[in-house]
Amino acid sequence: MATSKIYGNKDISLNTDLSGNLSVTSTELPVSSFTIDELDESIVNASNTSFVPAETYNLLKYRNWGFVVVNTSTGTNPIAKARLEISPDNVHWAIEMSEVEIEKDRFYIFSPFNFLKYARISYAAKSASEPISLEIYLQGQS
Numbered sequence: 001m002a003t004s005k006i007y008g009n010k011d012i013s014l015n016t017d018l019s020g021n022l023s024v025t026s027t028e029l030p031v032s033s034f035t036i037d038e039l040d041e042s043i044v045n046a047s048n049t050s051f052v053p054a055e056t057y058n059l060l061k062y063r064n065w066g067f068v069v070v071n072t073s074t075g076t077n078p079i080a081k082a083r084l085e086i087s088p089d090n091v092h093w094a095i096e097m098s099e100v101e102i103e104k105d106r107f108y109i110f111s112p113f114n115f116l117k118y119a120r121i122s123y124a125a126k127s128a129s130e131p132i133s134l135e136i137y138l139q140g141q142s
Contacts (some may be wrong), residue, residue: 043135051081052122054121058118067138068108068110069102071104071106073133076130079130082121082123083095084110084119087116123136
């Protein structure tokens, strides 16, 4: 296995373990390590025009996180609607980011303004006659 090191102006090297987790070592600065998780969900040929929640995630272990929603639909002009929702208890949900329209072969990044324990993406097709397919990615740094 090849190893690469990157040095900054303070002789700090950046290394990854066999799983790809980043560890930072330094002879001069106190540092801590972190891991990056990526989870994804596929939605295929959804024709609902009312919002439906995708998978719910517990985000307490993440310092930073965000969702990416990719419109992977194959129709002529399928437009997806998506929004970010957050909850303190997985029962009461608030819309954290208003709905956006995502055209075919485009994506949108949802970054939260507030932090609560749970988050999810809710989605809908703009038109029932143009079903949508989505890839929803959660990427978090702990």
